[in-house]
Amino acid sequence: MNGTNLLRSDAEDLGEAHEIDVIDRLVGLAGLKVIDVGCGGGRVTKQLVERGAHALGIEPDPIQAEKNRAAEPVPGLTFVEAPGQSLPVEDGSMDVVFFSYSLHHVPREYRDEALIEAARVLKPETGFLYVMEPMLVGSMDAVYRPFNDETEVRTEAYEALKRAAAPRFAEARELHYHEPVRYDSFAVFLEDVAGTTYSDFPRERVDTPEVNVLFEAGRTDDGYVFIEHTRVNLYRKTRLT
Secondary structure: OOHHHHOOOOOEEEEEOOHHHHHHHHHOOOOOEEEEEOOOOOHHHHHHHHOOOEEEEEEOOHHHHHHHHHOOOOOOEEEEEOOOOOOOOOOOOEOEEEEEOOHHHOOHHHHHHHHHHHHHHEOOOOOEEEEEEEOOOOHHHHHHOOOOOOHHHHHHHHHHHHHHHHHHEEEEEEEEEEEEEEEOOHHHHHHHHHOOOOOOOOHHHHOOHHHHHHHHOOEEOOEEEEEEEEEEEEEEEEOOO
């Protein structure tokens, strides 16, 4: 299965774009109360705050959550350790719930619950569920695939959206875009993918001849550049269930 199989036939193609610009274009961020579920170290969450949102970064991994708590405070950003299926906020209180490349990491048995929970905390008429997922195409996916083939989990995550999210919202859009990802060296890439506590990639699994050859194919005069393709599923106006 390739990435195009995980797109609706009427999906909107935005071409090359940067993730935070797409977010701001689709929902606006200034003054909004948002949650980033499965935020990791807060890379996307911090960008949301930079654009004016008040953000709650939810991270279930206890080691990463402790790192988040110990990090330099960012005005407008609060980190909380919690699972996606149990968000520590009141019903109908949030403007946007994000799953930024994290839905496919939610355990299969909790994925539907996490989406239902997102619908619970959103403002009924104006709240957005915003799900970003990497697509199964492009040079970035090709580098990852030998040690992290996510075809199955990403497909399951997409099915969960159709099953648990779509019926709970009156409006839905699907979009995709692509953007370049740059690394200075293979060592930087290795640290990026094998240096986190919430992924399970031993360095020897990543640092292989096959991955090195695929990475070397991205060499340019300005480091190593790969193209990452992203799918956005955007839902609005929760239905009573």
